[in-house]
Amino acid sequence: MSTMNASSSLAYRGRTTWLFIKYQLLTKGLLSLFFYPIYRIILDYLLAQSGRTVLSSGDFVSFLLSFNGLGLMLVTLVMMIVLIGLDVNSFILISALIREGRIEMTARHMIWVGLKSLKQFLSPAGLIMMIYISLIFLLLGIGITVSPMKDFQIPNFITSVIYGNPVYIVSYSVVLLMLTYISYRFIFVFHYILIMGSRTFDALKQSVKLTRKYGKQFLKDFSLGLLKWIATIYIPASIIFGLLIFILLRLADHQHDFRFLLFFILISLGQVIAFSTFLLTPVIILNVTTLFYDYHQKEGQPIQLKIPVKASAWEKNVPHKIKWRSKVGIAITLVLLLAFNLSSSFFFTYFFEDIFNQKKQNIAIIAHRGGGDLGAENTIEGIEEAAKEGVSWTEIDIQRTKDGSYVLNHDGDFQRVSGESRTSSEMTLAEIKTLTVKNHFDPSKVAQPIPTIEEVIEAAKGKIGLFMELKGKTADTKMVDDMVSLIKAEHIEDKAVLLSLDYQLIEYIETTYPEIQSGYLYYFALGQIEHLLGDYLIMEEREATSDKVDLLKAKGKKVVVWTVNTDESINTFVNSDVDGIITDYVLAVKDGIKKRDERSDLELIMDSLFG
16 A cells, blocks of 8 residues: 555545444444344243243353253354454454455445354364353453343452452452463464464464564554554544633633533544444454564565455555545535534533433442441441441341351351351351451451341341341241341331342242342343342442333332442442442442532533433
């Protein structure tokens, strides 16, 4: 492309960009209108065949081990492979054609070519590669833009445990570094398979050989290429938005003008970010593919795509002008975007008070494991401190002792909190009463005794509600029966909720004791989630998206999110429509709710538009 003049080069870049845009629009439309609805129909059918309407974290093992579960895993694997064909293979092939100067192609044809290319992976090694790529995308949250398994990322409550333990964080970091290194060494595997027709094992060896020789050069070239593309979009955008912000600051004393321009800037900025994100995957793959060709050129081994495709060469010496229809199309698109941004800004400004100053959602604070950071976990001290702060509920963990009593403890044993390696079911109440719980939030404080559930009810009665999680291996129907008897005897039905991660226990509570409040704890759910049982649906924060919260609340469910501990999460959920927040940092959430109620115009708009 070096012999092109500036006009021809610009036209060439415009043509390739438009090709990527059309391809992305077509494939995402195809996925949304065809593949995902079919996947959802199959999912609902397989769940219905097993007598279910929803699959969640509390009951998925038995389903996945059934015939219908195996069918769902197979269908999901096929879907992931199709996604790789559309979002990886096709982009590699399009990028190869761009590098070869054969950019006269149609996006529809390249979709077909990408799907056909999947047959090259129909071998044990090829399928392992596909599964590995899928797992990497899920683990790191990159690559495929939409996935039927997008909810299966590592939940935040697990990562928080990892980050809070030096041994875990080192192990986790080592695993991520190993996966990153492996992915880096095998970065060209798909290129060798798709472009040069290599078999999987040969492609693995060839990629390792190429990255061994050009490894450092690749990291430099790849980074510079990506930065160049980012600069192409964001430098002009930064100049424009900088001028708009300058004008915005000059209008600070004119409320309506300030709001109008602020809306216009935020909406336009969101569109720029969305556009660059939309093109990020193809640009990254184009960058890698170009380097793949360049390094082989340096080796004196020029390569050419072997898969037959309907694509013709770009004629370098012929003047290329943008067709008038394209010019008109681009102009109309820009005018429509401008009109949309202006009208949206006017609408939001005119109805600002109705939209942004609505009645604040009353969010209950639930202190995690007793009192969160206000005291040693699962102790009377923590619960009493939470009650003093006006917290609505305390979440506690209940386990059964060897002699049939019930005490508070979260882990499988008492090692972390008390230095005792035995479990609650291996110890009598008298033995457990000799233990004390260390305060991990403030080690200088005096260790506290482990309370029984009766002591907790006595301390909490009339002061704070109880979210009573039935915990560990001793959580069974007997524990449910015993807790229900205790709740009724103490007349705290309106101030006690029985929680469980085990969906079968929730079903038992709902069927046997419908008068008792129940709460289902889960971190993923597929299917018709509105059919989940439980008066409270307590969702892990990754699961608690606004659309799911709205759906469940519309069905009369009370929605709680757990465990909200980071500043980002606190800011997100105090501004959401959830009914309750479970947190270790009670005062931080209280402060977040207070700040929510005292927000400026800018903060109101940012929180409403961007969560």
